Amino acid sequence: MKKVVGTFLCLTLLMMALSGCSSKQVESNPSPSSKKEVIELNYWTPLSGGDGDFMTSMVEKFNTSQTEIKVTLQNNVWADYYTKLRTSLVSDTAPDIAIAHASHLLELDKTGKLTNIDDFAKEAGVNWGDFAENPLKATIIDGKHVAIPNDTHCIIMYYNTDYFKTAGLLDENGKIIMDDGADGFIQMLEKVKAVLPAGAYPFVSATDNVCAFWNWYALYSQIDGGGEFIKDNKAAFNNEPARKAAQVLVDLRDKGLWPKNISDESAYDLFKTGKAAVHFAGVWATGNYESNKDLHFAAVPLPKIFDKEATWGDSHTLIIPKQDNKEKEIAAAKFANWLTSDGIDWAAAGHVPSKTTVTESSEFKALKYRPDYAKAIETVNYYPQITNISGVTDAVIADFVAMMKGNLTVDQTINKAAEDVNAILAK
Amino acid sequence: MRSRAKPKENIITKRKSEAKYNISAWLFILPFLILYLVFMIYPIISGFLTSFTTGQFGIESKFNGLGNYIYMMKDKYFWQALGNTLLFVIISTPTIVIFGLLFSLIVNSAIKGTTFLRSSFFIPYMLSISVTTSIWKFILQPYTGFLNGLLHQMGVKDEIYWLGSTPLAWLSILIVTLWWTVGFNMILFLAGLQEIPDSLYEAASIDGANSWEKFCSITLPSLRGVIALVVQLQIVASFKLFGQPWLLTGGGPGTSTRPIVQYIYQTAFRSWDSGYASAMSFILFIVIGLFTLIHNKLSQRIEG
Numbered sequence: 001m002k003k004v005v006g007t008f009l010c011l012t013l014l015m016m017a018l019s020g021c022s023s024k025q026v027e028s029n030p031s032p033s034s035k036k037e038v039i040e041l042n043y044w045t046p047l048s049g050g051d052g053d054f055m056t057s058m059v060e061k062f063n064t065s066q067t068e069i070k071v072t073l074q075n076n077v078w079a080d081y082y083t084k085l086r087t088s089l090v091s092d093t094a095p096d097i098a099i100a101h102a103s104h105l106l107e108l109d110k111t112g113k114l115t116n117i118d119d120f121a122k123e124a125g126v127n128w129g130d131f132a133e134n135p136l137k138a139t140i141i142d143g144k145h146v147a148i149p150n151d152t153h154c155i156i157m158y159y160n161t162d163y164f165k166t167a168g169l170l171d172e173n174g175k176i177i178m179d180d181g182a183d184g185f186i187q188m189l190e191k192v193k194a195v196l197p198a199g200a201y202p203f204v205s206a207t208d209n210v211c212a213f214w215n216w217y218a219l220y221s222q223i224d225g226g227g228e229f230i231k232d233n234k235a236a237f238n239n240e241p242a243r244k245a246a247q248v249l250v251d252l253r254d255k256g257l258w259p260k261n262i263s264d265e266s267a268y269d270l271f272k273t274g275k276a277a278v279h280f281a282g283v284w285a286t287g288n289y290e291s292n293k294d295l296h297f298a299a300v301p302l303p304k305i306f307d308k309e310a311t312w313g314d315s316h317t318l319i320i321p322k323q324d325n326k327e328k329e330i331a332a333a334k335f336a337n338w339l340t341s342d343g344i345d346w347a348a349a350g351h352v353p354s355k356t357t358v359t360e361s362s363e364f365k366a367l368k369y370r371p372d373y374a375k376a377i378e379t380v381n382y383y384p385q386i387t388n389i390s391g392v393t394d395a396v397i398a399d400f401v402a403m404m405k406g407n408l409t410v411d412q413t414i415n416k417a418a419e420d421v422n423a424i425l426a427k
Numbered sequence: 428m429r430s431r432a433k434p435k436e437n438i439i440t441k442r443k444s445e446a447k448y449n450i451s452a453w454l455f456i457l458p459f460l461i462l463y464l465v466f467m468i469y470p471i472i473s474g475f476l477t478s479f480t481t482g483q484f485g486i487e488s489k490f491n492g493l494g495n496y497i498y499m500m501k502d503k504y505f506w507q508a509l510g511n512t513l514l515f516v517i518i519s520t521p522t523i524v525i526f527g528l529l530f531s532l533i534v535n536s537a538i539k540g541t542t543f544l545r546s547s548f549f550i551p552y553m554l555s556i557s558v559t560t561s562i563w564k565f566i567l568q569p570y571t572g573f574l575n576g577l578l579h580q581m582g583v584k585d586e587i588y589w590l591g592s593t594p595l596a597w598l599s600i601l602i603v604t605l606w607w608t609v610g611f612n613m614i615l616f617l618a619g620l621q622e623i624p625d626s627l628y629e630a631a632s633i634d635g636a637n638s639w640e641k642f643c644s645i646t647l648p649s650l651r652g653v654i655a656l657v658v659q660l661q662i663v664a665s666f667k668l669f670g671q672p673w674l675l676t677g678g679g680p681g682t683s684t685r686p687i688v689q690y691i692y693q694t695a696f697r698s699w700d701s702g703y704a705s706a707m708s709f710i711l712f713i714v715i716g717l718f719t720l721i722h723n724k725l726s727q728r729i730e731g
Contacts, residue, residue, distance in 0.1 A: 014458050083696045090485035107699075110486050208591060209677060261569050261591030269571040387483060391698025402681040405591070427481075427498075427700055 015421040039331040041071045042095035045080035046243045050287050054349045061345070062338055067333045071097075082107070082390065089113040094321035096129045097332040100147060100316040102138040106385040109146050115320045115329055117143040123332030131340075135315045135354040138382045148336045151343070151351035151379040154313025155211075155218050158271060158279040158289065161296045167195045174298055182305050189257045203258045206267040207404035212249075213397045214312040215280055218302055219245035221310035221381035230392070233425050235418040246403065246410040248305065253404065260355045260405065271297075283376075286350035286369050299369045301376035313380030315354065352377050358385035359380060388424065395420040478705035482693070488702075495706035505707060507682060508690035509714070515686065516665040516718075518597070523605050524657050527612025528650075535620045536612065545617075549610035556607075560674035564590075565602045567675075590676050593683040600671045600684060607671075608664070612657050618645070619653035655726040662722065666715050687711055 052075045059073045074095070076084060082104055088094040089111040099148050100108055109115055117126065126148060128136060134329050135149040164170045169177045169191060178188035190204040196202065205211055221227040224242030252258040262270070271279040272292050279285075280302065289295055302311045318336040320329055339346075343353025352374050358364055365371045383389055396417040403413035435580065483492045499505050534545045551559065566573045567589040575587060589599045623645065631641050647654075669688040672678055678685030695704035 011454070014454070016458075080696060086485055088697075110483070208679060259586075260569070261586075261588040263564075263568050263590065265564065266568050266570045266572075273571070275570070387486075388698050390692065391700075394697050395670050398679065398681040401679050403682050407681065424698060427698070427703070 008065070011057045013302060015411065036068070038067065039069045039328060039330055040290055041072050041097055041328065041335060043335070044081075044095040045073065045075050045097040046078045046099060047075055048078050051284070051349050054112050054346060058339065058342055058345050061342070065338075069335055071221045071335055077371060086111065089321055094323075094324070096328050097320050097336060098317050099150070099316055100319045102135070102147070102149070102163050102317050103383040103385075103389045105139065105146055105317065105319070106141060107387045107389065108319060109141055110387055113322050114146045115322050116146065117148060117320065117333060118145050120326075120333055121145070124330050124337060125136060126333055126337045130355045130357050132354055132356050132377060133384075134378050134380055135317075138315055139317050141385060147319045148333070148340060149354035150316045150318055150336075150340050151346055151353050152315045152380060153283050153351045154311045154376050154380050155214055155280055155374045156283055156299055156301055156311065156376055158285065158297055158299050160271070160277050161298050162274075163192055163195060163200075163277045167192050175300070176303075178303065180304065182251075185248075185303060185305050186251065186255065186257070189252070189278065190255075193257065196277060200275045200277070201257075201259050201270065202276075203252055203278045204270045205258070205266050205282075206264045207253075207258075207260065207262045209264050210393070210397050210402055211264070211267070211281075212400040213393065215249060216242075216245055216400055217381070218280075218310065218312040219248060219305060220311070222302075222304065222306040222308055224307040227307075227310065227381050228384075230386055230401075230421065230425070233386075234419040235425075238414055238418040242414050243410050244306070246400075246413060248274055250403065253406075271295075272300065283350045283352060283373060290368070296359065299373050301373050301379070309379045310381050311376055311379060313377065315380065315382075316351070372398040388426075391424050392421055395424050445634070446716060459725040474705045475709060476671050477701055478703075478709055480702040481700070482702065484699040484701040486699075495703045496710075498703065499706055499710065504682065504690060505687075508687040509711075511684060512666060512668060512686040512688070514597070515600070515668050516662055519601055519604060519665045520661045522601065523609055523612060524654070525663055526605060526609050527657060528616050529655075530609060531616035531620055531708075532646075535617060545613075548613050551607050552610040554607070556670035557674065559603065559607045560671060563599070563606075564675060591680060593680060594683045596672075596676050596680065600668075600675060603671050603675065604668075612661065615653055615657050616650065619650045623649045637666055651729070654731075655722075659719065659722055659726075662718055663715060666711070666718070 044057065045052070045055055055075070056073060059071050063070055074126055085094070085098060085100065086108060089108060090113070092113070094113065105114075121128070128145070131149055132152075135152050136323055138149040139145060139149050159176060161170065161174060164176060169188060171177050175186065178184045193202045197264075205215055217229070220237065220242050221243035223244060226237075226239070226245065228236040249258075253260060266282065267279065268285060268288060269282070270276045271285075272289055273293060274295060283299075286299060289297055301309060318339065320332045320336070323329060324344060340355050341352065342357065343355055343358035344361070344367075347358075347364060347367060347370050350370070352366070352370065353359055359371075359374050363376075383393075386392065399408065399413050399417040402408045403410065408416065433451065477488075478495055479490060479492060480488045481494060482488045500583065502577055530544075530548050534541045534548065564572075569575060569586055569588050569591060572589070574589065578587065587595070589595050627645050627649075631645060636644070667688060668686045672684045672686055673689055673692075678682050678689050688711075691704045691707045691711070694700050
């Protein structure tokens with residue numbers, strides 16, 4: 001009797017243990033509706049903080065605005081999002097629609113599991129003419145539209161209007177008065193420095209993280225003959241323009257205009273608490289700065305420090321993984337179309353919506369700060385499409401951080417960065 | 428005839444009951460064994476086989492023999508990362524072990540407030556890595572950090588870059604790790620200390636020994652086993668260093684505080700080179716194994 005009970009208990013334990021191994025995939029249960037079944041879509045995003053909150057409310061708005069499609073949002077941790085997304089594409093367990101940065105599109109497309117939106121764009125009501133040219137171009141690979149652009153986020157210039165007013169450097173439109181070129185920019189900063197209180201700096205931007213690289217990339221893109229990062233699977237920036245761009249950054253530091261060793265958080269904190277006159281940062285800082293009512297600032301595209309206007313940027317785009325249910329693919333495209341048209345809500349996060357129908361609307365123009373830098377998206381120099389942008393950028397970020405710390409000269413930095421990029425690309 | 432049949436029957440019955448006992452035993456451990464094989468052993472073997480392939484994860488996988496291992500030997504970033512990890516093992520093991528012992532002695536003493544001290548030394552261990560590094564980032568960051576603010580108030584003019592210069596960054600990572608994990612070592616030492624009979628200390632007092640002599644002649648020898656265990660655990664934990672530099676300095680400045688686990692992570696999940704990452708993981712496994720072996724031999728010799 002004891003043995004029977006014992007064996008039975010073992011089998012029960014075994015059963016319980018094995019049941020825990022079942023797949024954890026979310027099953028979409030069609031809700032019992034009288035006429036048509038509601039199409040349920042899984043939507044993955046890698047958004048953090050405020051961005052996540054805005055997207056959640058936009059999805060809710062979509063769901064309540066119509067009864068044909070129901071979207072379930074799954075917000076993921078940014079750190080391993082692309083591992084997760086790419087794995088899901090490879091193993092055919094991908095969501096129905098997901099956010100992907102424009103810089104990662106080739107990486108994902110290589111799995112062969114991204115749909116060509118052109119196949120059902122018309123049916124879903126997606127009109128390519130609605131979108132701004134530059135972000136749209138970034139979603140086209142080999143002539144196919146592999147994604148729908150949602151927004152662009154780029155590096156822009158924030159400046160403290162109080163300090164500039166005191167320095168007499170604001171014109172009647174609130175724009176900074178400065179001469180062209182790198183010299184003009186440096187002179188302007190030196191004039192502002194003269195009116196700053198103790199403990200405030202003329203120029204800040206993070207030097208200890210990816211921003212060291214982004215700032216260089218932005219300036220490098222402004223130079224005629226520059227802007228090319230990778231070509232034919234080799235580093236294409238070991239040249240004079242790259243050195244010119246890097247030299248300006250180093251000069252700002254050496255002239256005492258840009259303090260050293262600024263971490264990411266410090267950069268935002270310094271500008272937000274009025275300890276900096278100018279800050280080169282991503283558009284996503286707008287929401288953060290707005291929350292400080294005592295801070296009087298303006299946000300504009302980067303000044304033309306070299307030959308033309310340009311900046312670093314990337315875009316959130318919407319990809320639709322291939323699946324057997326064609327109806328769901330079309331529904332996903334319809335949702336994407338709605339989302340991109342609801343850009344006014346997304347603009348609250350600081351990003352610039354990709355649809356010109358949104359950015360040219362009176363509602364958008366009535367927003368604070370955002371219309372001032374919206375045109376920066378036209379001059380974003382996107383990363384070239386390669387299959388391991390993260391690995392490549394990880395390698396060069398370390399080199400530019402070392403340069404900003406003074407551990408490497410401009411020449412050494414560019415040489416080493418090119419070497420490191422080539423090593424990664426060669427593997 | 429009967430007397431012969433009985434022993435035979437007994438043997439058969441005995442074997443049958445042994446077999447039944449074995450089957451029950453196996454059934455009890457089967458659930459765990461299945462999960463362990465599927466989720467631990469299979470991935471380890473699979474990873475080992477992956478280390479002989481190359482190609483982007485999820486796209487292609489080509490066999491390339493010892494190619495990854497040969498590349499590793501020539502890869503300066505691999506040696507730098509491994510060196511960084513070894514540096515951390517060397518600076519953290521004595522530090523966190525000794526502080527653990529120190530705190531356990533304090534908490535075990537007769538002074539007032541030991542319960543409060545015990546909790547406060549141990550509570551950081553309950554926090555997650557992200558909470559811990561968020562707290563310390565706020566404390567250590569330049570220009571707007573808590574510590575520098577305090578120092579400025581006390582009259583220090585210079586801005587100290589706790590996370591921005593390589594030596595200070597290592598110090599910061601060490602301090603954060605110590606604050607976070609010393610409680611665990613303290614608890615282990617505490618358990619060992621409480622095993623030591625008071626009568627030994629009393630006898631020593633009668634013989635006129637002072638505190639230091641008592642510590643060296645009674646406490647330390649009695650704790651030999653615990654010390655060996657704590658050192659072993661600390662070495663392995665230090666080899667696995669990843670979260671603190673990743674969240675505090677990003678492995679920087681540049682790559683000067685990048686431990687080997689971070690390099691493996693970036694190779695696998697940023698560069699999508701799972702073959703090379705697997706190869707490095709196995710070399711790390713061998714290195715940790717060697718350290719463990721050496722440590723075991725040394726402890727045995729000391730104890731024996």
